[in-house]
Amino acid sequence: MSFKGKVVLVTGASSGIGADVAHHFATKLGAKVAIVGRNENRLNNAAEEIKKCGGSTPLVITADVTKDAARIIDETIDEFGRLDVLINNAGYGDTTPILDADIEIFDRLMDTNVRSVINLTKLATPYLEKTNGNVINVSSMAGIIPYKEHFYSISKAALNQFTKVMANELGPRGIRINAINPGFIKTGAFDAAGWTEEQKQKLFDKIGKKNPLGRIGEVTDTTKLMAFLASDEAAFITGCLYVVDGGGMAANNFNQD
């Protein structure tokens, strides 16, 4: 599998799932990558890691997907002149029960996890059409199962449905769009949500033991799936949701208590 000469744009690439998939495309598959996040330091570190491992210099775009969608696409096209793969990965969770939550929490989550994805996909479409490109949305198992991350679950269900609806509009333009639905994956998301090391370890152990495959997910698990979906090997696949969860869904292993 090679992406030599191709351009991959990854949002939320300053850590976790996004950082790993950008690193893989750049260092193992020969792609040019544009990486997006709000934290400039972390983005620059991710770019340095890519260069250190032999990837070509990434385009670093310090930006907020809820505000800067047009600039993200424009800077990518200005730098590389084309776009082959858009990975809509930026997102976050919130565990406030709906009855306790201000509606603004819902607005902010939907803005990042859904609205920005729709906006970026629309803006990227003219360029993806020229390359027969594709879109991958990083959703969650919470988009299929009603997680007790209440608004989060709603946002990822909307993202899944967007993926399927949009496949109908993009297909005739030669563009594929799919979503991955990860179970628990070890990333900075838990730090960002304020979890202590002890809380994280307890959760990872518990979920890992209950997963049929006996462990929690690693970012390499999501990366390998995305590399396949972005490639010509998946040329007849669009509008699909791919669960990557070590069997967690099959074992009803999703809510944390």
Ligand SMILES: NC(=O)c1ccc[n+]([C@@H]2O[C@H](COP(=O)([O-])OP(=O)(O)OC[C@H]3O[C@@H](n4cnc5c(N)ncnc54)[C@H](OP(=O)(O)O)[C@@H]3O)[C@@H](O)[C@H]2O)c1
């Ligand atoms: N880890 C899991 O168990 C898991 C499971 C299912 C789905 N997911 C999904 O996977 C995706 C990546 O999460 P992760 O686990 O890798 O968490 P993470 O390590 O916290 O990464 C989240 C990324 O999103 C970026 N981001 C968030 N809001 C943004 C915004 N408004 N504009 C630009 N970038 C933004 C963050 O960058 P900055 O802070 O630099 O902006 C960061 O790079 C998310 O969509 C998440 O819902 C994760």
